Amino acid sequence: MQNPILATDSYKHSHFLQYPPEARAISSYGESRANDFADEVLFLGLQPFLIDYLGTAVTASHVEEAAAICAAHGVPFNREGWDLIVREHGGYLPVEVSALEEGRMVPTSVPLFQVVNTDERMPWLATFIETALLRAVWYPTTVGTLSRKCKSVIAAGLEKTSDDPAGQLPFKLHDFGARGVSSGESAALGGMAHLVNFSGTDTLEGIMAARRYYGAEMPGFSIPAAEHSTMTSWGQAREAAAYENMLDSFDGEGALVAVVSDSYDLDAAVANIWGGSLKDKVLSRKGTLVVRPDSGDPVETPARTLARLWDIFGGTTNAKGYRVLDPHVRVIQGDGMNAGSIARLVARLVADGFAIDNIAFGMGGGLLQQVDRDTLRFAMKANAMRDACGVWHDVMKDPATDPGKASKAGRQAVIKENGRLVARRLDAVDPDADLLRPVWRNGELLVRHSFDDLRARSWPQG
Template sequence: MTNFILATDSYKQSHFLQYPPEARAISAYVEARPNPFSDRLIFFGLQPYLIGMLGTPVTAADVDEAEAVCAAHGEPFNRAGWDAIVTRHGGMLPLEIRALPEGTVAPAGVPLVEVVNTDPAMPWLTTFVETALLRAVWYPTTVATLSARCRAIIRAGLERTSDDPEGQLPFKLHDFGARGVSSGESAGLGGMAHLVCFQGTDTMEALAAARRWYGAEMAGFSIPAAEHSTMTSWGRARETAAYANMLDRFDGPGKIVAVVSDSYDLDHAVSGIWGEALREKVLTRQGVLVVRPDSGDPVETPARTVEALWARFGGSVNAKGFRVLDPHVRVIQGDGMNLDSIARLIDRLIGKGFAIDNIAFGMGGGLLQSTTRDTLRFAMKADAMQDDAGIWHDVSKSPATDPGKGSKAGRQAVVRGADGRLEARRLDACAPGEDLMTPVWRNGELLVRHDFEAVRARAALW
């Protein structure tokens, strides 16, 4: 969608007729309300919206198109308002946006963003942007939060079993989600959100997004890997030759290659081909072979694969007393992985005496497509209205049928409480400089630009 005026819900086209006549400014905040998925989140994704969407001026052609659409669609159209944005503001929306620093780990229920119009003739504009703004923020924030929850589970397993948990962690969860999302834009935003917490990805749109919006020269990494077509094209009779070709083509110091090994019979591939016919070839290489099961029970199958590789290749026992496969072989499980199955697979391997060094995990659509706005219960709500005398009045909702949907009254701030946790506070109750939400955008100008490594550093406090 390239016409900003149409990047909203239809009913918002009529809202310029609905605010009180004395309204001069509307303030509204964005938060993730308390929810069953996570009591905290990683705030991420506002900057692409600011630069890519709000940074694109509304044109006279956009206004003409939107007017025609609304007329045919059955909605009134604020021609005077949008013409004024084009002529008086050069097409830039007269808004000020305050926000927490991206990458901030915040409790649910804490405001993340607050928006207010700066042109007193346009109080309707603040909530007009709700649809596109929420869409821009809830999705990458939720994916980053899901990724962080996975990271916490994996870190716990590594800390219990690995001699180098922090060195192992960045590449323990790999993003395979590009084909499982609804659009290339989703792949870029969601894949980039995953890279806030990890460095492994096969979603190349995520690399472009991190480079474009956050200046990351290279935010993620991958390795050569087989898929079923490149293995089965050799035919079942030449399965060993197909595997040998992978070993020959992608060898070298520090090189890693992943080979899907369940095209026909995973157990035979692991024990009979990798562990027998090609065993010496694997052990005399300079690089690492990663065996990938891709079917069967997502916990039992990879655990069995690790055990079979140990039986054929052996390994060592680390300082924590857990078995680590010979450094020439590892396993990745990318089928059926989610928070629950990752935790169960880690428990299964630990129960068998294996360090989590032996395995990496992959997620696809479950990482980038399984969440919704309701996962973290994201919402944008008006909190105050300024009248023609310059006085701010509290605005909020408090539905008797669902108190959990009540909203905050008064312009919002975020402060660090006595216990160090972030908490919401009224802006008019804050001392100067106490509010952690700072202006990031005003009337078409980006005031703060976050770089990707700074975002990662803040998110690491999870």
């Protein structure tokens, strides 16, 4: 799967024969079209594509393999073009990529990036890379947008109920999605996108991606936590002993340990074990026990668990008038969480008089897998062709059967008007005002964003 010539749709290999003979350059842009999920998107994922895909030089061996595959597969192969890339460009695709800054919140229907070939013999290149480029961007952008949508809901709950909303927010949504995605690469890119918004994760691939592509040192953290196998292996008769072992094994000043507590009977475990035989031990520890309900209604069950823990362990009322559990006890709800259920659970706890400090949320497949290219209606379309005389001609589609799929005509620019990003024709604006800036040209990365850059842009403070 490492041959960049084959990281495309089959039909792309026939497109070099389809452009007009006068074509010297094709410009193509990518955007999230208007959709029902979000009005703005968190732009992420271009830099990994530049580093891994465009940063991989095509070799003669790649060309030989691709030629054989295409011949057997039944599609044409542009042997002359790929040989030129290897011989004259050192294997690096002669393209320029311009883009907005990653980490920005960008309104839908505003171009995120624009690609054009730099070798006039290869006008087919800008659209040839569509498959790999669009795939690289739509997925982390969609996961990041979803994660940030949840962040906005949780942040509003904290602002209303917490004395320290900024300090609480980074660890309020935890990524449990590694096992629920289609590949390790998905775990890496999706997990990395979530970490732009939050610092809690169990997806180690996401941490490694943030380190590799954006120079992060340690962008995500986790805690010791039980799973059902480690609890049920003790047997139901020794459930209390299994819990006690967790308390003894993972204690320390400021330490947290999460214990799944629904292996048999959640309500009984809360009342009779955590609030019964182990209550004194819980209160005598230096660290914090995080009780995890893992079944039942995703709103009612954690709300009920939190209320019972309050009855047992008590707590304080903060300056905003909301109840905060004794610091030795907290709750995490990781089952059935999505943007909608998180919003309902936050509303329920606020209505019950509890600060959102008391709970953390976890998402698995709902965060990293239950999205697709149509969630944010991503598309990449050709928008202009330059002829042999150097004149740019508009290129666009405008299907009568679906006006919503109309594409933009002409080379695009993105400018700021009244504090908001808008798309304009490049030939109608001051080029210096265009925020689509070159980030890659002919094998060279021109701009490198850090992970701190992404976080700062995605959630500006002050």
